[in-house]
Amino acid sequence: xxxxxxxxxxxxxxxxxxxxxxxxxxxxxxxxxxxxxxxxxxxxxxxxxxxxxxxxxxxxxxxxxxxxxxxxxxxxxxxxxxxxxxxxxxxxxxxxxxxxxxxxxxxxxxxxxxxxxxxxxxxxxxxxxxxxxxxxxxxxxxxxxxxxxxxxxxxxxxxxxxxxxxxxxxxxxxxxxxxxxxxxxxxxxxxxxxxxxxxxxxxxxxxxxxxxxxxxxxxxxxxxxxxxxxxxxxxxxxxxxxxxxxxxxxxxxxxxxxxxxxxxxxxxxxxxxxxxxxxxxxxxxxxxxxxxxxxxxxxx
Numbered sequence: 001x002x003x004x005x006x007x008x009x010x011x012x013x014x015x016x017x018x019x020x021x022x023x024x025x026x027x028x029x030x031x032x033x034x035x036x037x038x039x040x041x042x043x044x045x046x047x048x049x050x051x052x053x054x055x056x057x058x059x060x061x062x063x064x065x066x067x068x069x070x071x072x073x074x075x076x077x078x079x080x081x082x083x084x085x086x087x088x089x090x091x092x093x094x095x096x097x098x099x100x101x102x103x104x105x106x107x108x109x110x111x112x113x114x115x116x117x118x119x120x121x122x123x124x125x126x127x128x129x130x131x132x133x134x135x136x137x138x139x140x141x142x143x144x145x146x147x148x149x150x151x152x153x154x155x156x157x158x159x160x161x162x163x164x165x166x167x168x169x170x171x172x173x174x175x176x177x178x179x180x181x182x183x184x185x186x187x188x189x190x191x192x193x194x195x196x197x198x199x200x201x202x203x204x205x206x207x208x209x210x211x212x213x214x215x216x217x218x219x220x221x222x223x224x225x226x227x228x229x230x231x232x233x234x235x236x237x238x239x240x241x242x243x244x245x246x247x248x249x250x251x252x253x254x255x256x257x258x259x260x261x262x263x264x265x266x267x268x269x270x271x272x273x274x275x276x277x278x279x280x281x282x283x284x285x286x287x288x289x290x291x292x293x294x295x296x297x298x299x300x
Contacts, residue, residue: 003039012036022062022080023105027069033057035069037079044080053077063120064105070096076110078119085120088128098137102160103185103226104144111137116149122160133157141181141188143201148188154178156190158200165201174198182222182229184242189229195219197231206242215239223263223270225283230270236260238272240282247283256280 003026006013015031025039027047033056039045043065047054056072066080074095080086085101085108094112101108107120107127116137119128122145139150146160148168156175160166165188168175177193187201189209195218201207205227209216218234228242230250238257242248247270250257259275269283271291283289 003045006038009036009038018060020060020062020067022067023064025067025080027060027062027067029057029060029069033072035060037067042081043084044086047079050077050079059099061099061101061108062105063101063108066108066120068099068108068110070099074112076112078108083121088117088119090117090128090130091119098140100140100142100147102142102144102147103183106145109140109142109147109149111140111149116140116147118147118159122146131157131159139181141183143183143187144185146188146201148181148183148190150178150181150190154193156181156188158188163202165207168200171198171200180222182224184224184228184246185226187229187242189222189224191219191222195234197222199229204243205246206248209241212239212241221263223265225265225269226267228270228283230263230265230272232260232263232272236275238263240270245284247289250282253280253282 016028018029020027024043025045027037035054037047044067057069060069063085065084066086069077076091076096078088096110096112098111107122109118115130115132117130136152137149141148143164146164146166148158154177156178158168178190180191182189184206186205187207190198197216199209206229219231221232223230225246227246228248230240236259240250246268260272262273264271266288268287269289271281281291
């Protein structure tokens with residue numbers, strides 16, 4: 001029912017190049033550019049209605065219950081649950097460059113023909129709309145129920161549910177010279193050219209960085225869990241904020257967070273790698289926030 005049994009399509013699964021999944025099904029791109037699907041038929045596991053269109057497929061993206069395939073010429077093909085992105089009447093008219101889905105898996109946004117087109121379920125409302133920002137879109141990011149687009153002039157525009165980051169008007173004057181965007185499930189964080197950050201969205205899950213704002217200088221890298229952010233500074237130290245349950249409080253390991261060169265994240269925990277190969281973890285222990293019983297150096 002959820003894709004754990006592929007016996008009905010096993011003979012078709014040859015020369016697989018890429019596999020994409022949603023919460024209920026799988027879709028595989030084969031070497032000849034065709035697609036094979038399996039799992040819950042109502043949530044993307046049955047692509048028979050669009051199978052003739054699935055030729056020369058280059059990439060596949062998913063919500064929790066639908067898929068969109070982008071063909072070599074940029075044409076998108078959608079299938080799956082209609083309320084969760086599996087139906088879009090105008091899709092055949094576009095030429096897509098980038099696709100992003102919300103973190104809750106309810107809606108898609110695609111950069112197409114100089115516009116951003118959104119479809120699926122956003123803020124509990126079914127929608128299909130196009131936005132023209134007048135300049136190229138460099139990057140799309142999403143929380144649950146909201147999107148943010150980084151434009152070529154390094155401004156940011158947002159839309160969707162306000163308390164999930166869809167309303168950035170309170171920080172709009174600060175969102176200049178933005179280089180990157182990162183997101184939790186509830187908030188966005190923008191990294192500026194001068195190494196400072198701007199946050200917005202749900203205050204308890206990363207949208208309010210006022211507690212650590214004075215420390216957030218010369219930021220080099222930002223990573224996120226579902227409810228917190230962590231940033232590496234130029235001196236190799238780390239600053240974390242957001243929900244403590246999601247890794248937003250690193251005080252227990254702060255003395256160890258020195259000379260950090262890379263951050264990784266699970267749903268509710270962070271792991272930091274130092275320049276000598278040591279690993280420091282924090283956040284929810286059951287999500288990888290405690291690595292004290294693991295001899296990670298033996299793997300180096």
